[in-house]
Amino acid sequence: MRHPAATALAALALAATLAACGTTEEAAEDDTPAHSGDPITLTDARGEEVTLEGPAVRVAGTEWNVVEYLVSLGVQPVGVSDIEGFEQWNTAARLDDGVTDIGTRGEPSIDTLGTLDLDAVFVTDQLVEGAIEQIEETTPVIVVPGGNAEDPIGQMFENVDLVATATGTEDRAREIREEFDTALADGRAALADAGAEGATVAFSDAYRTGEAVTIRPFGEGSLIGAVLGELGFANAWSQVEGLEFDAVYGLGQTDVEGLTSLPDDTEFWYYGSGDNDPYGQTLVDNAVWTSLPFAADATRLPDGIWTFGGPAAMLQFVDAAVAAAS
Structure with a gap:
């Protein structure tokens, strides 16, 4: 993952022709x-x-x-x-x-x-x-x-x-905020009903170069990390000493060996897309990965949730997190 012009030209030409005619009927055709x-x-x-x-x-x-x-x-x-x-x-x-x-x-x-x-x-x-x-x-x-x-x-x-x-569109912006707050409250309630609140979660994505896998932890300062915190989860990455996160997106970087510093009770969730699944493919026979207590139950969240998105994407993530924890 990497942080029809001809049709538009034709449309502009048509709009210019209609404007040149100067008739009320033709102008009304431009919606x-x-x-x-x-x-x-x-x-x-x-x-x-x-x-x-x-x-x-x-x-x-x-x-x-x-x-x-x-x-x-x-x-x-x-x-x-x-x-x-x-x-x-x-x-x-x-x-x-x-x-x-x-x-x-x-x-x-x-x-x-x-x-x-x-x-x-x-x-x-x-x-x-x-x-x-x-x-x-x-x-x-x-x-x-x-x-x-x-x-x-x-x-x-x-x-x-x-x-x-x-x-x-300020009115719609206020509605979006209300929808987001309601979704968080509903998510917390659903987790409480399932007895799943307060779990320690490590969320990441990863990419591979050949057989080498680079893991990108989402810290507390990431948008995903903040939503996890609002749902009552503990961020497992905060317990890994020496792991640094950038000041804009709250992302870190580690390798498979770095996962050994996560708490044993970690719930490991990750994101892939299509065939991009380093955990389920490249690391499937990796001795370090398979020895970790949470590896066998690692959960890949649904594709198509843009982890750097807006409120609509985060509503998708809330649903996915509740489902993964319940």
């Missing part, structure tokens, strides 16, 4: 909402003030968490980075047909973005150097933080609120 309301000025993650003519309607997103925010808020983006990857890794948000692929998440196609007549482009700071400045030559850019290990859930909702302000 794209126009700007309404007063200009909006907001401050993005750079500390930059960004002014929009009104709520952004035609938008694009380079990062999948932002794409999920938009769809959850009821705003279908017209441009998304790596649509095939998004639809594999994030099943919490469904894209409409006809969305244009704008390239990779780290390096979107400036030319493609320029054909989409966008009101705004939402990005994180993970773009290649100079990309933001190039996009800003034609379209307002709003930079959204990728995460914050000090308060991952709080940062997630600050992100949602920023996108909601830009798109005029």
Whole structure:
């Protein structure tokens, strides 16, 4: 895992033809909402003030968490980075047909973005150097933080609120927060009913290079770790001495030997996708892995839960966690 332009051009040409005719009937055929309301000025993650003519309607997103925010808020983006990857890794948000692929998440196609007549482009700071400045030559850019290990859930909702302000969907943002809080409360109640609250959980993903497996622990400062904490679980990774986590996403790095430092009563949960399952494949005959007391019962959570996503993805994770623990 790696932190149709021609159709869009044809649509733009048709829209230009209709506008040139200047008749009421033809203008009504364009069902794209126009700007309404007063200009909006907001401050993005750079500390930059960004002014929009009104709520952004035609938008694009380079990062999948932002794409999920938009769809959850009821705003279908017209441009998304790596649509095939998004639809594999994030099943919490469904894209409409006809969305244009704008390239990779780290390096979107400036030319493609320029054909989409966008009101705004939402990005994180993970773009290649100079990309933001190039996009800003034609379209307002709003930079959204990728995460914050000090308060991952709080940062997630600050992100949602920023996108909601830009798109005029603040009411829906408040509903999303209420749905999230309700899901956490329901999850805690379900775990209590099952006598499964308070378990010690180690959640990770992993990737392999040849036969070598690198394990990525999700610490307490990760979004997943924070949700686990809200559900009442103890994070097993916090008991591993010397394990460090990054300040943005709360992720660490270790190898199979590093798993020997986990408590014996750990419930080991992990994430894969499709054939990407290092624990169930590469490590199946690894002597260190198979000797661990929790290896035989290690649980792979369902595919398509984007662990760096938004509230909709985290609702999927809550359901998966309750099911795994019960």
